[in-house]
Amino acid sequence: MFSISKDYAPPFKMIAPFFIIGSIFFFLATVALLFMDPILGHFDPHIAGWVHLYLLGFVMIIIFGAMAQLIPVVVEVGHYSVDLYYVIWPIMLIGTILMVIGFWWISALLPYGGLLVLTSMLIYLYDTLMTLKRVKNITLTVKTAVAANLFLTTGIVVGFIMTLAIGAGVNIDISWWLGTHAILVLGGYVVLTIIGLSLILLPMFGLAHGFDETSINRAFNLMVGGVILHLFSTLIGFSFGRLVALLIIFVSIGFYINQVWLIYKVRARKENDIWARSMFFGYGSLVVAMLLSIISLIFDVESILLSAVWFLVMGFVTFLITGHLYKIIPFLVWFERFSPLVGKERVPMLNEMYPKKMADFEFILSATGVIIAGIGILIKWNDLYYGGVALLIGGAGFMLVSVKWMLEFGKKRKEEK
Amino acid sequence: MCNITKESVYDAISNVIDPEVGFNLVEMGLIYDAIIDDECNVKVVMTLSTRGCPLHQMLTQWVKDAVEIRVDGVKDVEIEVVWEPEWNISMADDNVKKALGAI
Numbered sequence: 001m002f003s004i005s006k007d008y009a010p011p012f013k014m015i016a017p018f019f020i021i022g023s024i025f026f027f028l029a030t031v032a033l034l035f036m037d038p039i040l041g042h043f044d045p046h047i048a049g050w051v052h053l054y055l056l057g058f059v060m061i062i063i064f065g066a067m068a069q070l071i072p073v074v075v076e077v078g079h080y081s082v083d084l085y086y087v088i089w090p091i092m093l094i095g096t097i098l099m100v101i102g103f104w105w106i107s108a109l110l111p112y113g114g115l116l117v118l119t120s121m122l123i124y125l126y127d128t129l130m131t132l133k134r135v136k137n138i139t140l141t142v143k144t145a146v147a148a149n150l151f152l153t154t155g156i157v158v159g160f161i162m163t164l165a166i167g168a169g170v171n172i173d174i175s176w177w178l179g180t181h182a183i184l185v186l187g188g189y190v191v192l193t194i195i196g197l198s199l200i201l202l203p204m205f206g207l208a209h210g211f212d213e214t215s216i217n218r219a220f221n222l223m224v225g226g227v228i229l230h231l232f233s234t235l236i237g238f239s240f241g242r243l244v245a246l247l248i249i250f251v252s253i254g255f256y257i258n259q260v261w262l263i264y265k266v267r268a269r270k271e272n273d274i275w276a277r278s279m280f281f282g283y284g285s286l287v288v289a290m291l292l293s294i295i296s297l298i299f300d301v302e303s304i305l306l307s308a309v310w311f312l313v314m315g316f317v318t319f320l321i322t323g324h325l326y327k328i329i330p331f332l333v334w335f336e337r338f339s340p341l342v343g344k345e346r347v348p349m350l351n352e353m354y355p356k357k358m359a360d361f362e363f364i365l366s367a368t369g370v371i372i373a374g375i376g377i378l379i380k381w382n383d384l385y386y387g388g389v390a391l392l393i394g395g396a397g398f399m400l401v402s403v404k405w406m407l408e409f410g411k412k413r414k415e416e417k
Numbered sequence: 418m419c420n421i422t423k424e425s426v427y428d429a430i431s432n433v434i435d436p437e438v439g440f441n442l443v444e445m446g447l448i449y450d451a452i453i454d455d456e457c458n459v460k461v462v463m464t465l466s467t468r469g470c471p472l473h474q475m476l477t478q479w480v481k482d483a484v485e486i487r488v489d490g491v492k493d494v495e496i497e498v499v500w501e502p503e504w505n506i507s508m509a510d511d512n513v514k515k516a517l518g519a520i
Binding site: 141349 | 437466467473475519
């Protein structure tokens, strides 16, 4: 009867592990925040361990899982070899665990963890770049995907060399390269990927049309220029170039925020569901992070810089990811369990396929936690920071349970049939 | 001479619901035209609310299936997805606009 093409949707069992692992690591990362002292410098191995727990275990693994579904959708061609995703997550998972153990307890494990993470990312990059090679319609999203993946490749190679320096005694100046590693991975990959995808996803979920795209094109060009300038300035030891690169990246994010505002103004869908509220909080946090960053550049106060990073990471990146999980997971579950029933019986709508109460609790606890802990970091009041983290742990717990709820939606019904 | 009417084609397509927004494609204003020739071949001209819609293939397939199954006497069904004019919320029915908060 109703035949369905599966070219654009990889198998559910292939992608589900990415979201399960990502949610567990998000919860673990919030718990680990309790053992962090917010006044520790960013060179501290405890902080480095936490950053890799959060960035690899949560951010990267969720992005990779989401990309398995989103890449074919946004570039309009099927994956080069989607089966590679079956091996990406186990290698990434073991590599991440070894790296975190390496940073926190046994530094000799770092190179092994780093090698496994590098391997999993190269597999991901291989499939992505080979897929992009087949694209005929070169849109801004395609360009951001190419640039982001090239930056990721460079970033992880730099990171791997750094793990060799820590765990195997290779002689490089880690403190000099750390900034570039962070810029390549966070700015060059994570933020650039978000820029590219948001041009598709924000109008799609907000039903926005007819907006000018000049701002996002400028954001893309400036981000690429800023990241490349930072990399070359690091290579030739040019400190002023690194500062200029950071300023260019700031301006790029400014143009990006303006683009998000332009899309928001013309959106036809005004209902504020969990996705919309997560986007409001995420972009609000990005604005706060930008303002704090500018203030920290003027006054050179470390607590202001740390709170800017906090709002960027825990406010912006986290909420953009968690907000989209309430869209992506129901779609994948719907596609797997309900799309074959279309035309035969009533099938649920996507907005019926996430737990609204639990999602509300997750949002309120997480948002409050981010704000309170962020203020705690800013005014150097540790008790406030730990209080905020406790709320954040509650939010992450609700997120974990919500992900389980969404993944199991309709499962019993299918088994009974 | 073919007896299939444009209305019967639209009625058939109104059973296809976009699971993201919960409205059928006709009330969303996504169906631009239904061309019926003397041989009862039907060509549906439609668009999608966004170019990168992950349901692209499914929606077009469902429209094709809906016409084939629900319209008596239909022969070949062709679906053409166009991007001009670009869809916007003003093309949707008032109940859709109201539910989405657009009016």
